[in-house]
Each structure stands twice: as C-alpha cells, then as structure tokens.
Amino acid sequence: MQETILISGISAIVGGLISFFLQNLKHKQEMQKLFESDKTEFMAENTAKYFLSHKSHIDRSFETLKKHLGGFEDDELRKILVRAGAIRVYRDDEEWWRLLSRMDEYIDRKKNS
Numbered sequence: 001m002q003e004t005i006l007i008s009g010i011s012a013i014v015g016g017l018i019s020f021f022l023q024n025l026k027h028k029q030e031m032q033k034l035f036e037s038d039k040t041e042f043m044a045e046n047t048a049k050y051f052l053s054h055k056s057h058i059d060r061s062f063e064t065l066k067k068h069l070g071g072f073e074d075d076e077l078r079k080i081l082v083r084a085g086a087i088r089v090y091r092d093d094e095e096w097w098r099l100l101s102r103m104d105e106y107i108d109r110k111k112n113s
Contacts, residue, residue, distance in 0.1 A: 041080060041083075044069055044072065044077075044080045045080055045083050045084045046084075047068070047069055048065065048069060048080055048081050048084040048086065049084045049085070049099070051064075051065060051068060052081075052084070052086055052097065052098060052099045052102070053099065053102075058098050058102050058105060058106045058109065059089065059096045059097060059098035059106070060096065060097055060098075061094055061095065061096050061097075062074075062077075062078075062088075062094070062095035062096065062097060063094075065077065065081065065097060081097050084099070085099050085100050085101060086098060086099050086100065087099075087100050087103075
C-alpha cells in the first residue's frame with residue numbers, strides 16, 4: 001500500500017516537472033516568434049533610443065530621426081518614438097523629440113546656459 005502511494009507521488013512529481021519544463025520551453029519559443037514577427041519595430045525603438053540617448057544631443061529634430069529611421073510613415077515613426085519613451089516638443093516651428101527620462105538633464109542644461 002505504501003509502495004503504491006510512494007510510486008504515485010514520485011510519478012506525479014516527475015510528470016509535473018516534465019510538464020513545467022515543456023511549458024517553459026514553449027513559452028520561450030512563442031516569445032521568440034513574437035519578437036521575430038515584430039523585429040522591425042523593436043529594432044526601430046532601440047535605434048530611436050540610441051539616437052535620443054546621445055551624450056551631447058539631448059533632443060533630435062524629427063527630420064533627423066526620420067532620415068536615420070527610414071521606411072516609416074511620419075505618424076508610424078511618431079508612434080515608435082512614443083513607445084521608445086520620447087516626448088515631442090516644438091522649437092522654432094519645428095518638431096523635436098527627447099526622451100522623457102532625460103528631462104532633468106535638459107532642465108539642468110537650460111539653467112546652466
């Protein structure tokens with residue numbers, strides 16, 4: 001009787017572990033598949049962050065970003081910039097973008113200049 005309970009318990013644990021590892025593997029594959037299907041937009045967001053994180057340029061004109069992130073319609077590029085964490089500002093009737101995370105740096109530079 002105790003042998004049956006022990007064997008049943010071990011079987012349940014082994015089955016549960018196998019199920020867990022298979023589901024984990026399936027999840028990783030699905031995430032990779034999702035990333036690959038949207039790779040262009042993920043890479044565009046990373047590129048936008050790269051340009052907006054430049055040490056000496058806190059913000060960039062929309063035209064500069066559009067030139068370097070070619071292949072997107074204007075509004076599509078604006079959505080990518082927002083997903084990257086950027087905000088739009090206007091300077092001399094031109095559209096400029098900067099990362100929201102760099103606002104403190106922008107304010108400090110404005111005060112010191």
